Amino acid sequence: MNGIAYTRYELLRTFRNRRFFLFSLGFPLVFFWLIAAPQHNKIISGTGLTYATYYMVSLASFGTMMSMISTGARIAGERQAGWTRQLRISPLSVRAYFRAKVLTGYAMALSSLLVLYISGSLLGVSLPAGRWLAMTGLIIVGLLPFAALGVLVGHLVNTDSVGPLMGGLVSILAFLSGTWFAITSGFLHAFGQFLPSWWLVQARNVALDGHAWGARGWITVAAWTAILAAGAAWAYRRDTARV
């Protein structure tokens, strides 16, 4: 019914949570300054991008992925506390509930993105306004599979395992998608392109020529979104059936 007020309180809660600042904002930011600051103007061979640009987008993809998947931690926590049952006897619709959760995830992700953009600018990343927007747009679209993954994880996993699962998953995806070092050829290059996080990291190429994803990128992201959304719907139904 009145999902707007509900979303507002969800945002308030999330931004009051210190863990959010630590993991989604603080962690990528610290890594960015550690890795990129000493040699920010140097070009990384094979990419045509400076350290500052490369790691700005790489770590933004890391932080935003973490933000979206942490929706799962919040859902798992609310299930454990019995709060989900309390909400289910209120007129709040399932759709409004998930909308609030996903919007909150995006609000966190965009905060993470913003602090990295600011840090990048301070280290000399300079792009035309149109390219900043295009890059942001691709990241927003590229996060859709992770929005669904957050809901899936939240309904599948309990609070004890949600932390390690999230941390492990994001670390592996970041490694395989070229977050920490450029993957420009070989098996990892061929394999990585099947991952949704790969294309998130590829948003950096907007800085080169304004284009980052070919048809392959769009199809991969769309396919993962469809698969994970179906998985999320299944997990939600399974979860409520059991209660």
Add this chain to the structure above:
Amino acid sequence: MTTAATAQIGGAATKTNGGICLHGLVKSYQGPQSPIRAVRGIDVSIAAGETAALLGPNGAGKSTTIDMLLGLSKPDDGTVSVFGRPPRDAVDAGLVGAMLQTGGLIRDLSVRELVAMMASLYPDPMDVKDALEVTGLKEIASQRTHKLSGGQTQRVRFALAIVCNPDLLVLDEPTVALDVEGRREFWSVMREFAARGKTVLFATHYLEEADANADRAILMAHGRIVADGPTTEIKARVGRRTLRATLPDVDPSSLAGLPGVASAERHGDAVILSCVDSDQSIRALLEQYPAAKDIEIAGGSLEEAFLELTGEPDADEQELGAR
């Protein structure tokens, strides 16, 4: 299976028409070894505006029944109708507020914010300030929800249920974490709320709570309803009175033979006689044992009625783990 009955009532229903109607409800769970038959066919109607207590020991099927009433679980068989609608529709229309047996609060909001958040979900909520006031939360309204004591948390959960201003208020063992004073305040607010023409159903272990706060008690045991009526009527059904006296050196078995006495037992110097006709018993006692002193006669408590009606051993031993 639910559609026929509920659709009929639903067609003619106004907002709160029809009260609550549970018909032929059955629910089993998959237990560790074998299925647990938590609810085994119950029929209850509660009129709009009535306050009913659902009484029973652990495993009687109270919470399972409440889950079905709220639409949180689907009955295996039977129908549930809440104000002439299926439970889910009544919930969506904002007619139902509940304090569930288990359930914590979400963190990182103040008490006031959490209550306001719940109020924002309902079409016709109470004023948040009023809800905080009547539940005694005014002083701690700015505190964060994860820093509250057990009793305070329980008050907040009550505030969350009544701020919705529901036509049906369901309370599942609501006073568990409260101290004596907290309980007294809780029931006084609940009765005030019920007096506004609301329908209230509460589950409890505490018989005196049912006696003091409900128009009617529904006793459950082993997934069935074993008694249903005004609390006074249930007490009368047992009809026994207890005669207690100080009377040393008398064999209880000879006391049990007195007219009107059903059974007798000894506790130190005191004897306790359970009487079907206490008038006859007291006359006979004083005549035969003039030394008896400190005599008290008490009416049957709901506690005794409760034990008598629910304590019968059950034919089926499998439901020990039922909720």
